[in-house]
Amino acid sequence: xxxxxxxxxxxxxxxxxxxxxxxxxxxxxxxxxxxxxxxxxxxxxxxxxxxxxxxxxxxxxxxxxxxxxxxxxxxxxxxxxxxxxxxxxxxxxxxxxxxxxxxxxxxxxxxxxxxxxxxxxxxxxxxxxxxxxxxxxxxxxxxxxxxxxxxxxxxxxxxxxxxxxxxxxxxxxxxxxxxxxxxxxxxxxxxxxxxxxxxxxxxxxxxxxxxxxxxxxxxxxxxxxxxxxxxxxxxxxxxxxxxxxxxxxxxxxxxxxxxxxxxxxxxxxxxxxxxxxxxxxxxxxxxxxxxxxx
Amino acid sequence: xxxxxxxxxxxxxxxxxxxxxxxxxxxxxxxxxxxxxxxxxxxxxxxxxxxxxxxxxxxxxxxxxxxxxxxxxxxxxxxxxxxxxxxxxxxxxxxxxxxxxxxxxxxxxxxxxxxxxxxxxxxxxxxxxxxxxxxxxxxxxxxxxxxxxxxxxxxxxxxxxxxxxxxxxxxxxxxxxxxxxxxxxxxxxxxxxxxxxxxxxxxxxxxxxxxxxxxxxxxxxxxxxxxxxxxxxxxxxxxxxxxxxxxxxxxxxxxxxxxxxxxxxxxxxx
Ligand SMILES: [Fe+2]
Numbered sequence: 001x002x003x004x005x006x007x008x009x010x011x012x013x014x015x016x017x018x019x020x021x022x023x024x025x026x027x028x029x030x031x032x033x034x035x036x037x038x039x040x041x042x043x044x045x046x047x048x049x050x051x052x053x054x055x056x057x058x059x060x061x062x063x064x065x066x067x068x069x070x071x072x073x074x075x076x077x078x079x080x081x082x083x084x085x086x087x088x089x090x091x092x093x094x095x096x097x098x099x100x101x102x103x104x105x106x107x108x109x110x111x112x113x114x115x116x117x118x119x120x121x122x123x124x125x126x127x128x129x130x131x132x133x134x135x136x137x138x139x140x141x142x143x144x145x146x147x148x149x150x151x152x153x154x155x156x157x158x159x160x161x162x163x164x165x166x167x168x169x170x171x172x173x174x175x176x177x178x179x180x181x182x183x184x185x186x187x188x189x190x191x192x193x194x195x196x197x198x199x200x201x202x203x204x205x206x207x208x209x210x211x212x213x214x215x216x217x218x219x220x221x222x223x224x225x226x227x228x229x230x231x232x233x234x235x236x237x238x239x240x241x242x243x244x245x246x247x248x249x250x251x252x253x254x255x256x257x258x259x260x261x262x263x264x265x266x267x268x269x270x271x272x273x274x275x276x277x278x279x280x281x282x283x284x285x286x287x288x289x290x291x292x293x294x
Numbered sequence: 295x296x297x298x299x300x301x302x303x304x305x306x307x308x309x310x311x312x313x314x315x316x317x318x319x320x321x322x323x324x325x326x327x328x329x330x331x332x333x334x335x336x337x338x339x340x341x342x343x344x345x346x347x348x349x350x351x352x353x354x355x356x357x358x359x360x361x362x363x364x365x366x367x368x369x370x371x372x373x374x375x376x377x378x379x380x381x382x383x384x385x386x387x388x389x390x391x392x393x394x395x396x397x398x399x400x401x402x403x404x405x406x407x408x409x410x411x412x413x414x415x416x417x418x419x420x421x422x423x424x425x426x427x428x429x430x431x432x433x434x435x436x437x438x439x440x441x442x443x444x445x446x447x448x449x450x451x452x453x454x455x456x457x458x459x460x461x462x463x464x465x466x467x468x469x470x471x472x473x474x475x476x477x478x479x480x481x482x483x484x485x486x487x488x489x490x491x492x493x494x495x496x497x498x499x500x501x502x503x504x505x506x507x508x509x510x511x512x513x514x515x516x517x518x519x520x521x522x523x524x525x526x527x528x529x530x531x532x533x534x535x536x537x538x539x540x541x542x543x544x545x546x547x548x549x550x551x552x553x554x555x556x557x558x559x560x561x562x563x564x
Contacts, residue, residue, distance in 0.1 A: 066369050067474045081408040086350050088406045117477045123371040125364055201400055202351050
């Protein structure tokens with residue numbers, strides 16, 4: 001089979017607050033709402049995803065941290081309860097997801113060809129991280145599209161940033177090759193917050209929006225600058241400024257999902273669609289789309 | 295005496311999952327020996343700080359009375375499962391939350407079914423008290439707390455234990471040098487990832503043998519400044535804060551775990 005393709009890539013950040021404020025049946029805690037503009041941004045992204053009719057969603061999450069190698073979910077069905085270790089008051093979510101093991105194995109093999117250390121995750125009792133689950137819930141709450149889940153290898157933290165980004169780019173190229181050979185229509189999800197400066201204490205009512213604002217004006221300005229470049233389709237410029245952005249905004253994109261997705265899409269010079277931007281406990285979150293295939 | 299004994303213990307699960315692997319046997323034997331000694335001492339509580347339980351907002355303390363389950367580590371998932379059972383001294387945890395808040399360290403208890411207990415805590419309690427006969431007090435490693443604030447946190451826990459007239463054993467669960475080997479190895483070929491890490495680890499372990507409270511603090515801070523260490527050695531700050539009377543240390547075992555440094559150390563208390 002051939003002619004598989006990446007039909008779109010989304011920046012799809014994972015603050016668990018968005019699931020909490022949505023009050024889905026899978027999540028235990030109840031809220032009065034909150035963060036509506038960001039949730040409406042996700043509503044637009046979901047509509048778009050629906051139109052694309054993908055066979056598979058690939059998600060790279062910074063909260064599945066692996067020190068040795070890039071790991072891929074490799075069990076056909078994973079179920080359980082995911083409790084966020086940082087926000088257990090907001091996120092206690094019963095999940096069940098189907099994995100596209102064939103494509104995961106193909107990505108793993110291609111990454112090996114790129115010289116990366118890789119591993120398949122075959123343990124059926126594995127608990128999927130809350131970043132993966134939040135991104136997938138916000139993009140596709142029906143959970144009816146198989147998933148390839150990819151861990152965040154810590155390389156951008158223990159190598160230099162350049163070396164770490166280079167690894168993520170190679171992972172992106174490997175991912176693209178595996179998708180092309182699979183014959184499938186794939187959507188990539190980069191589960192990253194932009195500016196990651198956040199409050200150090202939680203408001204008494206977490207969803208009290210009178211308390212919500214960017215924690216750092218500097219971080220906010222950097223996010224706007226980068227989003228504007230993405231809206232203009234200037235991804236090479238985005239990557240040129242990437243190290244400065246990571247530094248000045250303490251951006252979560254450092255963990256690798258963002259360069260992975262851009263490299264997999266081969267840095268398309270098309271304008272990105274901003275579905276919306278908002279802060280969550282002070283961090284900057286953009287929901288964005290690059291549509292490669294109508 | 296309120297604090298009966300105090301230990302530095304590895305939190306990496308590989309020795310527990312593969313106890314017969316050559317380079318880890320020494321660590322496993324030392325761990326088992328420490329477990330035996332602690333069970334014989336019959337303390338009222340284990341005061342645990344694990345570098346693998348991260349907190350970001352507020353200082354978190356485990357507050358659920360009983361927890362059990364089967365844990366799969368996010369990195370070492372293919373080496374096996376870790377069944378666990380824990381019991382919390384909930385009154386002591388609540389007291390620590392109140393005291394820490396009063397001391398200006400904003401704190402919260404966590405009491406949730408399914409809360410992800412960290413691998414380090416599970417490994418340590420698996421060796422020390424697999425049947426959960428001894429209640430625990432477990433404090434998270436807040437990423438924004440520095441060494442001094444973590445020592446202050448330990449001091450808060452110490453006050454609470456003294457006020458409750460309890461006999462406690464302190465467990466600082468974490469590693470030494472934090473660089474892993476970044477490719478697949480035959481486990482029997484395990485070695486410290488970098489020779490400079492090995493040298494720094496050995497220097498640190500030599501420096502603490504006869505170090506008192508100030509000497510241990512200085513050794514830990516110098517060591518953390520010299521090489522990549524597990525969480526800046528804040529688990530040693532927990533030892534300093536909870537014990538307050540360090541007189542030296544006996545290194546029971548030292549070795550690599552997939553390239554990172556690990557040791558079993560018992561601290562001598564004055
Ligand atoms: Fe995150």
